[in-house]
Amino acid sequence: MNILEVNEVSKAFGKQVILDGVNFHVPEHSVFGFLGQNGAGKTTTMKIILGLLQADQGVVMVNGERVTYGQTKTNRYIGYLPDVPEFYGYMKPLEYLALCGEITGMKKNECKLRTEELLDLVGLEKANKKIAGFSRGMKQRLGIAQALLSEPKLLVCDEPTSALDPIGRKEILDILYKVKDKTTVMFSTHILSDVERICDNIALIHQGKIQMQGDLVTIKTNHAKEGIEIEFSKIEDLKRFQKEAKDLANVFKGKEDSPLAIELKASNMNELSKVSLQILAQNDIVPVKFMCVKPTLEDLFMEIVKE
Numbered sequence: 001m002n003i004l005e006v007n008e009v010s011k012a013f014g015k016q017v018i019l020d021g022v023n024f025h026v027p028e029h030s031v032f033g034f035l036g037q038n039g040a041g042k043t044t045t046m047k048i049i050l051g052l053l054q055a056d057q058g059v060v061m062v063n064g065e066r067v068t069y070g071q072t073k074t075n076r077y078i079g080y081l082p083d084v085p086e087f088y089g090y091m092k093p094l095e096y097l098a099l100c101g102e103i104t105g106m107k108k109n110e111c112k113l114r115t116e117e118l119l120d121l122v123g124l125e126k127a128n129k130k131i132a133g134f135s136r137g138m139k140q141r142l143g144i145a146q147a148l149l150s151e152p153k154l155l156v157c158d159e160p161t162s163a164l165d166p167i168g169r170k171e172i173l174d175i176l177y178k179v180k181d182k183t184t185v186m187f188s189t190h191i192l193s194d195v196e197r198i199c200d201n202i203a204l205i206h207q208g209k210i211q212m213q214g215d216l217v218t219i220k221t222n223h224a225k226e227g228i229e230i231e232f233s234k235i236e237d238l239k240r241f242q243k244e245a246k247d248l249a250n251v252f253k254g255k256e257d258s259p260l261a262i263e264l265k266a267s268n269m270n271e272l273s274k275v276s277l278q279i280l281a282q283n284d285i286v287p288v289k290f291m292c293v294k295p296t297l298e299d300l301f302m303e304i305v306k307e
């Protein structure tokens, strides 16, 4: 079942069309990566899902119920972590979560148990100090705990890792991956390696439309071309190979970080490898490296956004 369905949603601010018939769905108990460049419309989409912004057109369903702008009924299924979560800095995490529980009408005992369990989950069980002194990563982790307090069916996180260093990012990604047994996670990002690390499913928004969506493995298999990286020992070898192989591959680029290496891409990998090896042998070229390269999400993303 899909916990979230976004159907033909459009939104313009004045004359600027941000979402133009956006369609995607999020299967239950998955980690869903919502990808797009800065300004692509990720936050706008999330606000529409939360009923905080009115779409010009389209329908959003959360757990089978239609989202209505200005009403919070469907938000009982959602926990939300905004891009910059705000807290009362003078409180300690336990106090803060207890307050959140009280506001949402949780019973004291239930709230205490749940709070302790969640602080443990996000690794803040020993952080018995005021939130004002927390690092950004700790604040994000507390934000996740807060969003999970009411045991939502869907956890929506807006760029949860963007402002963090690699360690902070890994901690957040580990938590998001861990909670998918109990909830479904949707997070927006433009950091593709984060998506490759934990997402089962993705949607990529670009120029107001979803340009690709589905499960990550299938997307990579269907869309991206594999390739070969060859590194030469001298520039003459590289030039001779390039001359001989110019009709062989349909993408053929130098590598920025190593000037004696090139990457070849073609849809038929077997043919590409065979002919490349033949050219090397016939020209007496012994490469330093000959390696098959698997497509990354970044390759795919770049192919789509450069169009």
Ligand SMILES: Nc1ncnc2c1ncn2[C@@H]1O[C@H](COP(=O)(O)OP(=O)(O)OP(=O)(O)O)[C@@H](O)[C@H]1O
Pocket (backbone or CB within 6 Å): 013, 018, 036, 037, 038, 039, 040, 041, 042, 043, 044, 045, 190
């Ligand atoms: N209330 C608003 N009024 C006018 N324009 C807006 C409003 N909210 C967002 N926009 C514009 O809509 C576009 C999409 O913004 P949005 O915040 O949804 O992008 P995003 O994908 O979340 O980007 P980022 O990664 O930078 O957060 C941007 O050009 C932004 O300036």
